[in-house]
Amino acid sequence: MKILLKSATIVDASSKHHLKKRDVLIENGKISKIAATIPSSEKIKEIKLKNLHISQGWFDSSVSFGEPGFEERETIENGLKTAAHSGFTSVAVNANSFPITDSKGHIKFIKAKADGNAVNLYPIGALTVGSKNTDLAELFDMQNEGAISFYDYKKPIQNANLLKIALQYTQSFNGLVQSFPFEKSVATNGVVNEEANSTRLGLKGIPALSEELQIIRDLYILEYTGGKLHIPTISTKKSVALIRDAKKKGLNITCSVAIFNLVLTDNVFEGFDTNYKILPPLRTQEDVKALLKGLKDGTINGVTSDHNPIDVENKKTEFEHAHFGSIGLESCFGALNKLVGFEESVKALTGLKNAFNITSEKIEEGSTAQITLFNPDENWEFSEKDIVSTSKNAALLGTKLKGKVYGIIANNQLALNK
Template identity: 65%
Template sequence: MNALIKSATIVDSKSDFHNETVDILIEKGRISKIAKRITNPRNYKEIQLDNLHVSQGWFDSSVSFGEPGYEERETISNGLKTAANSGFTSVALNANSNPVIDSYADITFVKSKANDNAVSLYPIGALTQMSNGEDLAELFDMRNAGAVAFYDYQKPMSNPNLMKIALQYASNFDGLVCSFPQESRISRNGVANEHVNSTKLGLKGNPALAEELQVARDLFLLEYTEGKLHIPTISTAKSVELIRAAKAKKLNVSCSVAIHNLVFTDAVLHEFDTNFKVLPPLRTQTDCDALIEGLKDGTIDMVTTDHNPIDIEYKKIEFDYAKYGSIGLESAFGALQNSFTTKKTISLLTQGKSRFNITEHSINEGEIADLTLFNPDETYDLTIDKISSRSKNSMFLGQQLKGKSYGVIANNKMVLNNE
């Protein structure tokens, strides 16, 4: 793939051309030249777009697509197209399909479905067989097939001894173990944050305590085993404090936060819109503020969309019975920019790759072209016609977003929204 990007402002602190507006020449999928002005050498495709900015390709550490088994929610093919249109060049795929991705063959299958795509798909294997929490899955075999981590998506590990064994075993091959932060015997059937609003609305409460107990337990197990732990989608102020203290002790722990948990609080539940039913639940403004502070000081390592397509019949029902989940790829950039500067937003969207052993490519001459193209200033309201996901369960519908992705250049391919 050959192309000439004209008049693009580079947003990449690792680039020699950070904050400069330049031309970028790409030949055979690699950046061959960066300069103030480049003459098209061989009639290559020229890319000229309004207020064009370019950064390293964005990464999402938690996406669900449905395939295999739930193709009505989303297919891998359309999911990766949606990711490209949204500015992501790499995504980590959760194991919550049917069958659950818990073997060498399963990892090989989903990787094969993503072949010849601009977006790189990195499978996360199930931590336990069929994600049932009883016996460890084939972790080493899945690692050899290409799994970047092990996680029973949104299913807490109730057995502390099994979590201890998982951390010990995976440490033999530098495996990354993920643990969903929820103590199920505390959360029980709670569907909303246990607080004033859940009481007013008559919704069963899921207390912050349920998350914090599990985080504390896993951090104790991590210290004992000296393993490698990732805690996905934390949502409470106390969780931030616990992980901050663990990092001060030099424990090998990382964590993420879902973008919607930074933006929304449980106050939005007054209309019982099931698009806002997510796990962990939306918390309080105090929690949101603590999560944002945790991102700023580095306690929280990365953001995620926690993109989770759910078909309409599981959302257009009573709040208590609706499935958890919201899509988030299309809204990620615009939502973050409502809370952070463009520089910080890009930093958040490009963090986390090294934790999942994914190679980073800076915007410098000689580097592989792994680029996101975007306009940071365009504002628009998110409507259903702007969503390319098969499922439309976005809590950002009707919200004004700031910033638009033009597409990506990656894996020697180009995907642009206007083509």
């Protein structure tokens, strides 16, 4: 396949073409030529789009699909279609299906379901058998089969010794352990951030302390053991400060933030809309400000959509009984771009590749084409018609966004939005 991108502004700080408008010729999945002007022909598919910008393909470190077990929420096929529509050339898929992805057989199944797709699917293996926080799963075998990290999705590692052993063991094969920052005994049965709003509305609170205590413990263990630790979806001002200090100490620590925690605060709960019930919970404006600062100064390595489809029966119910989670792929770039601009957005949406050992392909001649196409200037409002996911539980519905994705080029395939 030959594709010619016309007058594309290249957004790639590692490329000599950064922020320059160029024609880009792609042949058989490789970038063969970049120049001010490249002539077209009948044998070349020409792509000419309004205000076209291109960057290295984006990577989402935390997406959930339902398959296997919860296909009514999202199949792998539709999930990858949603990812491509949203500009992601690679996604890491959480181990929260049924059965839990805790063996090399499960990893093999998920990879096979994604075979031949434009989007690269990287399975995350469960850290413990059945994600039950008792015994370590077969981590080495799963990594050999293609797992890129180990994580019991949204479940804290309650046993400190289990985390210690996992960090020690995974060093022998350069594995990445994830630890969800949530001290359950402090959070108890909380459903929203513990603050004035939770008290006023009569909703059980999840204190910031529950996140921060777990992070403090995990950092002490990491300092003792060595190894690689990723803390997914932090949400508080203190968490940012703790990780900033740990990085200054030289610990091998990375972290992410979910797009919702950068855009929304706990002021949205007035109407008891369960789409806003996510974990970690939406915090205060002070927390949002600190998270944005942490993203800009590199303390936070990247942004995730934390895409988590939930079926209507488990969302359209009483607030206390509704499941945590929101879809986020379709609105992620538009929300982030409005907050920090397209250069910072691209940095945030590619910043976790190194931690998860995913190759970054520069936009240079000779590189493999793993490219996201977008217009950073289009203003729009996110509505249900923009949802590609099977589930519609979107916390950012009705939010004004900036920046539209045109599609992706990856794995020698072109996936353009209609």
